[in-house]
Amino acid sequence: TYSLQLFxxxxxxxxxxxxxxxxxxDMLIQGTLVSVDQYLNIKLDGVRVEDExxxxxxxxxxxxxxxxxxxxxxxxxATAVDTALLQDAARKESQQPK
Amino acid sequence: MDDLRNKKVxxxxxxxxxxxxxxxxxxxxxxxxxxxxxxxxxxxDSFRExxxxxxxxxxxxxxxxxxxxxxxxxxxDWPSVRADPIPAIRI
Numbered sequence: 001t002y003s004l005q006l007f008x009x010x011x012x013x014x015x016x017x018x019x020x021x022x023x024x025x026d027m028l029i030q031g032t033l034v035s036v037d038q039y040l041n042i043k044l045d046g047v048r049v050e051d052e053x054x055x056x057x058x059x060x061x062x063x064x065x066x067x068x069x070x071x072x073x074x075x076x077x078a079t080a081v082d083t084a085l086l087q088d089a090a091r092k093e094s095q096q097p098k
Numbered sequence: 099m100d101d102l103r104n105k106k107v108x109x110x111x112x113x114x115x116x117x118x119x120x121x122x123x124x125x126x127x128x129x130x131x132x133x134x135x136x137x138x139x140x141x142x143d144s145f146r147e148x149x150x151x152x153x154x155x156x157x158x159x160x161x162x163x164x165x166x167x168x169x170x171x172x173x174x175d176w177p178s179v180r181a182d183p184i185p186a187i188r189i
Contacts, residue, residue, distance in 0.1 A: 023161060023162075023187065024187045024189065025114065025161065025184060025185045025186060025187045026185060027162075027184070029162070041128070047164065054181065054182070055181070056140075056179050056181050057110070057116045057138065057140055057181060057184055058108065058110065058116075058162070058164075059170065059174060060108065060166050060167050061108055061162075061164040061166065061167070062164065062165045062167040062170075063164050063165055064162050064163065065099055065102070065128075065162070065163045066162050067128060067157075067160050067161060069158070070161040070162075070187050
């Protein structure tokens with residue numbers, strides 16, 4: 001089940017999964033999700049940028065902390081999510097009186 | 099970011115700059131203090147390393163920060179690397 005901080009809780013269930021974070025500068029960073037915080041800042045281990053020829057700038061990065069405000073998408077494996085459960089939780093949260 | 103304290107880090111800023119340095123301090127807004135900072139300026143015809151000394155970086159200008167694999171970093175001949183600059187973050 002998911003608490004009020006829905007997406008924070010959701011990402012916590014994905015710790016240990018391989019994900020690809022797409023940034024608002026179009027970079028795609030692959031890695032294993034290590035942690036997430038209330039701002040949806042993302043820590044990844046074993047990072048690799050998708051287009052290594054275009055982005056040699058970050059070739060020597062071991063891990064990365066990605067600021068939540070620059071994330072466009074987090075691509076996750078379809079099998080890692082119970083979509084029905086997530087939809088249900090999102091519906092419930094949007095119905096909360098605020 | 100606690101595990102990055104006093105480590106050599108690489109930072110990508112929201113305007114596409116790449117800075118390396120030693121992370122001396124940070125706060126919850128990801129404002130940073132970097133010592134021995136230097137900017138790596140990439141272009142299709144040149145590479146420049148620009149020393150910056152002690153730097154305070156405002157958190158909202160940070161896109162990515164990570165630990166450098168020093169072995170990997172030392173093995174790369176940076177002055178020969180040619181690439182377009184990283185694009186700026188766009189909302």
